[in-house]
Amino acid sequence: MTFLVVIIILAFIFDYINGFHDAANSIATIVSTKVLTPFQAVLWAALFNFAAFFVSKYIYGEFKVGNTIAKSVFEEFITLKVIFSGLVAAITWNLLTWWYGIPSSSSHTLIGGFIGAAVANAHGSFAVINFSKVLPTVYFIVLAPFIGMVVAFLITVFIVNVSKRANPYRAENWFKRLQLVSSAAFSLGHGGNDAQKVMGIIAAAMVAHGSIGHLKDVPDWVPFACFTAIGLGTLSGGWKIVKTMGTRITKVTPLEGVSAETAGAITLYMTESLGIPVSTTHTITGSIIGVGATKRLSAVRWGVTVNLLWAWILTIPISAALAAVVFFIVNFFVK
Numbered sequence: 001m002t003f004l005v006v007i008i009i010l011a012f013i014f015d016y017i018n019g020f021h022d023a024a025n026s027i028a029t030i031v032s033t034k035v036l037t038p039f040q041a042v043l044w045a046a047l048f049n050f051a052a053f054f055v056s057k058y059i060y061g062e063f064k065v066g067n068t069i070a071k072s073v074f075e076e077f078i079t080l081k082v083i084f085s086g087l088v089a090a091i092t093w094n095l096l097t098w099w100y101g102i103p104s105s106s107s108h109t110l111i112g113g114f115i116g117a118a119v120a121n122a123h124g125s126f127a128v129i130n131f132s133k134v135l136p137t138v139y140f141i142v143l144a145p146f147i148g149m150v151v152a153f154l155i156t157v158f159i160v161n162v163s164k165r166a167n168p169y170r171a172e173n174w175f176k177r178l179q180l181v182s183s184a185a186f187s188l189g190h191g192g193n194d195a196q197k198v199m200g201i202i203a204a205a206m207v208a209h210g211s212i213g214h215l216k217d218v219p220d221w222v223p224f225a226c227f228t229a230i231g232l233g234t235l236s237g238g239w240k241i242v243k244t245m246g247t248r249i250t251k252v253t254p255l256e257g258v259s260a261e262t263a264g265a266i267t268l269y270m271t272e273s274l275g276i277p278v279s280t281t282h283t284i285t286g287s288i289i290g291v292g293a294t295k296r297l298s299a300v301r302w303g304v305t306v307n308l309l310w311a312w313i314l315t316i317p318i319s320a321a322l323a324a325v326v327f328f329i330v331n332f333f334v335k
Contacts (some may be wrong), residue, residue, distance in 0.1 A: 003080050003334075004209045008202055010087045012229045015198040017091060018106040019049065019233015021098045029257035029288070030183045035176045044180070045187040046234040052191030053227035056272075063223060064275030065193055068133050069200030070215050072111055073118040075207065077128040081330050082121050083205045086113035089323035093315065105279030108315045110197055111137060116320025120327040136276050141312060144267055144278040145286025152263035152290030159255060160294070175254035182261035187234075189268025190280045195226040197277055202226070256291035263287040282312060 027041035036044060056063055073082070090106070090113040097104040111134070118128045163171050203218040212218060264284045271278045 003084070004205060004211065007080060007084050007087065007205045010084065010091070011198050011202050011205075012225065014087055014091050014094070014106075014110070015195060015226055015229035016233035016236075017094050017098070018194055018198070019046075019230040020236035021094050021106055021233075027183065029260055029284075030179050033176070033179065033254045033257045035179045035183075035254060035257070041183075042235050044183060045190075046231045048184045048187035049191035049195070049234050050227050050231035052188045052195065053224060055188055056192045056196065057223065060192075060272065063196045063199055065272055065277045066196035066200035066203065066223070067215055068137070068275050068277055069111065069114070069197045070204040070207075071130055071200075072133045072137075073114055073128050074130050075204075077118050077122055078204050078208045079121060080205060080208055081327060081334060082117040083114070083201060083208065085117035085120070085327035085330055086110070086115075086323045087201065088326045089113035089116065089319050092322055093319050097315075104315045105141075105281050105312060106194060107197055107277050107279050108137075108141065108312070109319045110201065111277070112316035112319030113323040114201070115316075116323035117327040119320070120324035121331075136274075137278070138316075140271065140276055140278045141282065144271065145282040145289070147270075148260075148263050148267045148283045148286035149290035149293070151266055152259050152287040153294055155263055156256060156259040156291045156294040159259060163255075172254055175258050178258045179254050179261065182258045182265065185265035186261040186268070186280075186284065189265045189272065191227060191230055192272050193268050193278065193280060195223070195230040196272075198229070199223045199226045256288075256294075259291045260284065260287035263290060279312070 027036075027038070027045050030036050030044075031038050031041050087110075090109040093104070093109045093113075094106055115129055115134070119126060122128045199218065199222055200215075202222050203212070203215045206212045206218060206222075207215060261284070264280070264287045267283045267287075268278065268280060
């Protein structure tokens with residue numbers, strides 16, 4: 001029972017770190033356009049991160065993303081040591097990327113850690129991986145930013161054409177107001193997508209421990225606590241990544257901020273309804289690239305973008321390798 005409690009605490013720590021690591025996703029554009037101060041922005045994002053709990057529970061009616069994460073490894077290969085090792089690896093990678101200001105995916109870090117520890121537990125066998133759950137997630141490493149980019153491009157072109165005769169000063173004030181709405185919408189998507197992933201891990205740990213019989217039997221306090229933890233984490237900010245997301249990819253205006261956040265929110269709501277855990281980082285990055293490309297392709301700082309792509313590609317394998325190492329250490333000391 002003590003080991004289960006340790007795992008649940010670690011899961012909430014990961015959720016909290018996910019909040020401040022990915023706070024940049026929700027607030028980078030609204031801070032860079034000076035619509036809100038950084039402090040106001042994190043309060044705004046945290047509120048809607050937490051509100052996502054009620055959207056998932058009472059509108060969607062279930063936590064599909066959490067179920068997908070929990071089933072990424074076949075149940076018979078899931079042990080408390082596997083989950084513990086995956087969480088330690090995920091927390092380590094998240095803190096490293098946060099320290100260096102790299103907007104990597106907390107989602108893929110968690111999946112990579114979970115899979116790497118399970119493979120180590122099975123002595124290197126990849127038969128432990130439930131590819132029907134994992135492969136859609138892998139596909140959306142590319143698809144989520146691409147969808148975000150295309151939708152953001154189309155929204156920006158539409159808005160520019162509709163408002164081209166508007167008074168520039170009045171139009172900018174309107175877009176600043178609208179950015180509050182689009183940022184809130186994206187924060188709801190972020191909370192709904194990311195908090196569920198930790199919920200899935202805790203549910204899997206409870207099943208492995210024997211506390212519950214099935215993933216759907218997870219008690220109500222678990223999702224509520226997960227959404228609370230990610231909201232508190234968002235309050236802590238994540239300013240290094242805000243700088244990368246809000247200014248280094250392309251210069252963002254309030255109009256473009258509305259487009260990027262709306263496109264990101266649409267992508268997140270679609271994938272949550274399908275139960276596919278996607279990276280909010282990848283999604284908003286693709287959306288920001290989409291709005292930058294409407295001006296000209298050179299408006300996007302492709303050198304920065306290529307570095308981000310490398311971080312995305314390496315996240316799952318590095319997290320998996322870290323988790324495997326942690327598992328071997330844990331397995332040596334914990335019998």
